Every structure is written in C-alpha cells, then in structure tokens.
Amino acid sequence: MNGNDLKKYSVILDSGSGVLFQPLDETKTYILSAKHVFYEDVKHDNGPDTKELKANISYFFSNSQNEPNEIEIIYGQNYFEHSSENVDAAILILNGNLGFNQIFVDEDCIAFNECLLCGYPSKIGDNENDRYSNYQINRKVDTTNNGYFRLETNFGNLNHEDIFGFSGGGILRLSNGMINIVGIQSSTITDYANGQIDVVPINKFIEIIEENNLSEIIPSFLISFEFLKDKAFDISAGILDENISYTR
Numbered sequence: 001m002n003g004n005d006l007k008k009y010s011v012i013l014d015s016g017s018g019v020l021f022q023p024l025d026e027t028k029t030y031i032l033s034a035k036h037v038f039y040e041d042v043k044h045d046n047g048p049d050t051k052e053l054k055a056n057i058s059y060f061f062s063n064s065q066n067e068p069n070e071i072e073i074i075y076g077q078n079y080f081e082h083s084s085e086n087v088d089a090a091i092l093i094l095n096g097n098l099g100f101n102q103i104f105v106d107e108d109c110i111a112f113n114e115c116l117l118c119g120y121p122s123k124i125g126d127n128e129n130d131r132y133s134n135y136q137i138n139r140k141v142d143t144t145n146n147g148y149f150r151l152e153t154n155f156g157n158l159n160h161e162d163i164f165g166f167s168g169g170g171i172l173r174l175s176n177g178m179i180n181i182v183g184i185q186s187s188t189i190t191d192y193a194n195g196q197i198d199v200v201p202i203n204k205f206i207e208i209i210e211e212n213n214l215s216e217i218i219p220s221f222l223i224s225f226e227f228l229k230d231k232a233f234d235i236s237a238g239i240l241d242e243n244i245s246y247t248r
Helices: 003-008 203-212 225-232 241-247
Strands: 010-013 016-021 028-033 039-042 050-053 056-060 069-072 079-081 090-095 103-105 116-119 133-143 149-153 170-175 178-185 196-201
Touching: 003 010, 003 116, 003 133, 003 170, 010 028, 016 103, 016 116, 016 170, 016 178, 028 178, 079 203, 090 203, 196 203
Parallel strands: 103 178
Antiparallel strands: 010 016, 010 056, 016 028, 028 090, 039 050, 056 069, 079 090, 116 133, 116 170, 133 149, 149 196, 170 178, 178 196
8 A cells, every 4th residue: 555545545525524433333434533624614694603504515535526426414323423522533335345444543652753643625726636635643642622633734834725624634554455444624723824734533432322322433443354365475566565564
C-alpha cells in the first residue's frame, strides 16, 4: 500500500469529506465523517435559523469525483450520530461490501508525525477532476476539554476558504501494509493558527457503534488470520516489501 490507497479510502460527502470503513459485517460499508456535514441551515421567517438533518446526501469516490451517488438519510437506520451534541461524529451505512477492508482503528496512536489529514477541499486547483489533497501532521498539540485532539499540520496559516471541505476527512497513516485511522477532522478555529486542527478521535465512533449495537470496527490486531495468510504467502508478483510487512 502507498499514499494512493489513502486517497481510495477517502470520499467526498457533499461539501465535506469522509472515510470508507468495512466493519465486521461484510455486507456493509461505513462512511465515517463529521456530524455537521450531514446538516444544512434552514431559514425561518418567524424565528432564528436552525440546522436540520438533510433528507439526502451525495457521496463521490476518489476515482469518479464528478459522479454523485445519492442516498437517502434515514436516522436510526442507515445514519447514526453520537448521542452527545458536543461530539461531531456520525456514521452513514451503505449496503454492500465495497472491498475497503484494509483499514483499522488506532485508539492509541503516538506516531502522529506519520499521519496525514486526507480529504477534499472545496477550492478546486488546477485539476477540476481531482480535488483530493492531504497535509502532513507534524505533532499532537494537546487534548481539548471535549476529548478531541488538537493537531498541528504543515499547511501553515491557510484561510478558511482554502481548507473548507476537509471536515470529516480522515487522520490516516500507513502501518505494516494497512491503513490506520486515528480520527476525523471536525470544525475548528477559523483562522487555523499555526496549521492547527481539531480532530474527533476514533473512539467516539466506537461509542456510536456501542450505543446503537452496530457491527464493530476493529483494530488491526484482531484481523482475520486468513487475510494475513493469503497476503503473506502471495508470491505471484515476487517477494514484495508489502508482503514482508504482512508476514511480520
């Protein structure tokens, strides 16, 4: 696996981003993202504006970024969010196994400098067919009062327009031929001082799963041995570094 695989596991969700994850139930695929990505502003003539859950949302895969896949959002059936209004985490469930099964949770990450913020900023650069971008994580700054991580990236002092669209994007790292997800980006400070972002840790998504009795997302050490065996002893393309990492 390489950096291109991080892109494959990243999706566009309307004006935000998300991460594909196959749970233990092999008939489902999850999209992990920020809760606020699924809400829209609703104006009222006789009262303050409110935020309401969208009726539908479109998701786009990395290899077809201009081809929307629209899905109805049904709260409690294919859409689940964290019970705390202060936790910006939600899961959208797709029917079917899309083959994104080499991603695992990392609740105890210490190698933040090996992670990347991956997603789709809305500001389109030179290639209008490919919005994907990533930024290196330099370090963990601290843990906020609500349990989020504050991380420092290498994007410096970009303005809100430059970074808008990354919300819900994954904090991902390659490890032993697999992808680890540490968390997802939440809404954060508007000036992005020193490239800092707020991140919902992956354990908040595990809490959603436990609260709603959903199929689990697992760490890599619980992976099926059959998967490891098949990969470790696959010599069809010669002895590859990736296969060696599986063997280890």
